[in-house]
Amino acid sequence: MTVRVRFPPSPTGELHVGNIRTALFNWLFARHHGGTFILRIEDTDQTRNVPGAIESIMESLLWLGLDWDEGPDPDDPSRDVGEYGPYVQSRRLDHYRRATIDLLQADRAYLCFCSPERLEELRKDQQRRKQPPKYDRRCRDLADGQRKELDARGITPVVRFKTPMAGETSFHDLIRGDVVFENETLDDFVVLKSDGYPVYHLAHLVDDHLMKVTHVLRGDELLSSTPRHILLHEALGWEPPALAHLPMILGPDKAKLSKRHGDTSVLEFRERGFMPEALLNFLGLLGWSLDDRTEIIDRDTFIKHFTIDRIVKNPAMFNFEKLSWMNGIYIRGLSYEDLADHVRPFLEREIGPVDRDYLVRIVPLIQERIKLMSEAVEMAGFFFLDDDLDYPLADLLGRRFADAPAEAAGALEAVLSAVRDLARWDAATLEEAVRPLADGLGLKSGDLFGLIRVAITGRTAAPPLFQTMAVLGRERTVGRIEHAVARLQSTSAK
Numbered sequence: 001m002t003v004r005v006r007f008p009p010s011p012t013g014e015l016h017v018g019n020i021r022t023a024l025f026n027w028l029f030a031r032h033h034g035g036t037f038i039l040r041i042e043d044t045d046q047t048r049n050v051p052g053a054i055e056s057i058m059e060s061l062l063w064l065g066l067d068w069d070e071g072p073d074p075d076d077p078s079r080d081v082g083e084y085g086p087y088v089q090s091r092r093l094d095h096y097r098r099a100t101i102d103l104l105q106a107d108r109a110y111l112c113f114c115s116p117e118r119l120e121e122l123r124k125d126q127q128r129r130k131q132p133p134k135y136d137r138r139c140r141d142l143a144d145g146q147r148k149e150l151d152a153r154g155i156t157p158v159v160r161f162k163t164p165m166a167g168e169t170s171f172h173d174l175i176r177g178d179v180v181f182e183n184e185t186l187d188d189f190v191v192l193k194s195d196g197y198p199v200y201h202l203a204h205l206v207d208d209h210l211m212k213v214t215h216v217l218r219g220d221e222l223l224s225s226t227p228r229h230i231l232l233h234e235a236l237g238w239e240p241p242a243l244a245h246l247p248m249i250l251g252p253d254k255a256k257l258s259k260r261h262g263d264t265s266v267l268e269f270r271e272r273g274f275m276p277e278a279l280l281n282f283l284g285l286l287g288w289s290l291d292d293r294t295e296i297i298d299r300d301t302f303i304k305h306f307t308i309d310r311i312v313k314n315p316a317m318f319n320f321e322k323l324s325w326m327n328g329i330y331i332r333g334l335s336y337e338d339l340a341d342h343v344r345p346f347l348e349r350e351i352g353p354v355d356r357d358y359l360v361r362i363v364p365l366i367q368e369r370i371k372l373m374s375e376a377v378e379m380a381g382f383f384f385l386d387d388d389l390d391y392p393l394a395d396l397l398g399r400r401f402a403d404a405p406a407e408a409a410g411a412l413e414a415v416l417s418a419v420r421d422l423a424r425w426d427a428a429t430l431e432e433a434v435r436p437l438a439d440g441l442g443l444k445s446g447d448l449f450g451l452i453r454v455a456i457t458g459r460t461a462a463p464p465l466f467q468t469m470a471v472l473g474r475e476r477t478v479g480r481i482e483h484a485v486a487r488l489q490s491t492s493a494k
Helices: 017-032 053-063 093-105 116-128 144-152 200-210 220-236 266-271 276-284 299-305 320-332 336-351 356-366 375-384 393-397 405-419 427-434 437-441 445-457 465-472 474-493
Strands: 004-007 036-039 071-073 076-081 109-112 158-161 168-173 177-182 190-192 215-219 242-246
Touching: 004 017, 004 215, 017 036, 017 053, 017 215, 017 242, 017 276, 017 299, 036 053, 036 071, 053 076, 053 266, 093 109, 093 158, 093 190, 093 200, 093 220, 158 220, 168 220, 168 242, 177 220, 190 200, 200 220, 215 220, 220 242, 266 276, 276 299, 276 320, 336 356, 336 375, 356 375, 356 465, 393 405, 393 445, 393 474, 405 427, 405 437, 405 445, 405 474, 427 445, 427 465, 437 445, 445 465, 445 474, 465 474
Parallel strands: 004 036, 215 242
Antiparallel strands: 071 076, 109 158, 158 190, 168 177
């Protein structure tokens, strides 16, 4: 059997952690088995569709490297790639209408003329009685004359599935094993709305059948809907695909994942400076594991070993700190050239054009210190500023020189005298010239180095001091220290 799986997002916004993890597991399963990964857009709820969402969904998938074999053309979503299209549900309405007619003719569905107002009153009454919300089947057994009379009033009906009122519906889940539902707990659900659009339960099922989907891997929030889908398959005479309901993703506090846990859209992760390789690695371990110890796994290893029997039943925990740590691991694995190319857009967004060759010299100083590409702006932005840095004088003085700006100016002048005419300008030579000054000035080396650090970077925390001076160069280092001395002397004169 050739494996065929699908990822069917609704274009109601950007992809978040839960649905992109579902996409990843389907993609890995398809790639492991040499099968087909289908992207299908489920846009039948027209009131919730967001302009540009389809393009955003495709951009998110492609950024993570989750290419699809069939679906909307990445270059033109109005076109299809694959022989089972269209891959956008609003262009497949005839398929759902034919399936609905088949259900009606087989007496497995019926027309329901109940108004939204009546259904709302029914729901409120059930709430008052503390009963589960369920349609009361008022239109299930209407006589032909009654239907004709209601139709003559111009009421456009919905179509409801005629759910068996007794017995059980069971199915086998590849993760959870055998699952059984009592039919009396189910309702006669809508399959086709009055506007002619199908509901999810019918539409996805018809598409899966016509697109020859073999396995459905989806979130476990849909587990309770599955008996409806099994009954629909049976009523239409179709064999359901194999089912696997993926574990829920929770925050560290075991509550439902939300923005306060760090959940955000895939493209927002990109904007914050995460690497796609790191996010893919992290998501791949939310509910699946290679063993009980391996945490850094590349794409090819995932593909080689991804099987459903390694997916766990229990909820997976989303840990933003772990994701950030993992991103740092991937950053440290980059060459200096690649890291420069990754951080360059973040720097240019804040400070304008950046010379790549200069940036390649800078990134070794920050590679061990950043976990996000965006942190390069804070960590290395000072390299690209004018030399008359603007920073709080208190940061320059620190606690040691808080009441002694003249002493601080004298210390920096001693530094200038030691480094201005060095024959070589490299980190080792600079350290050899500056470190002994602390004893001669009666200072702790940390106090002297902190003074220099703020003078040349404008920051109290920065990359290693002497490497920073080496990359800044003689002229800019001396100029920045001279600017600091002038500020201190001006303060002392007041």
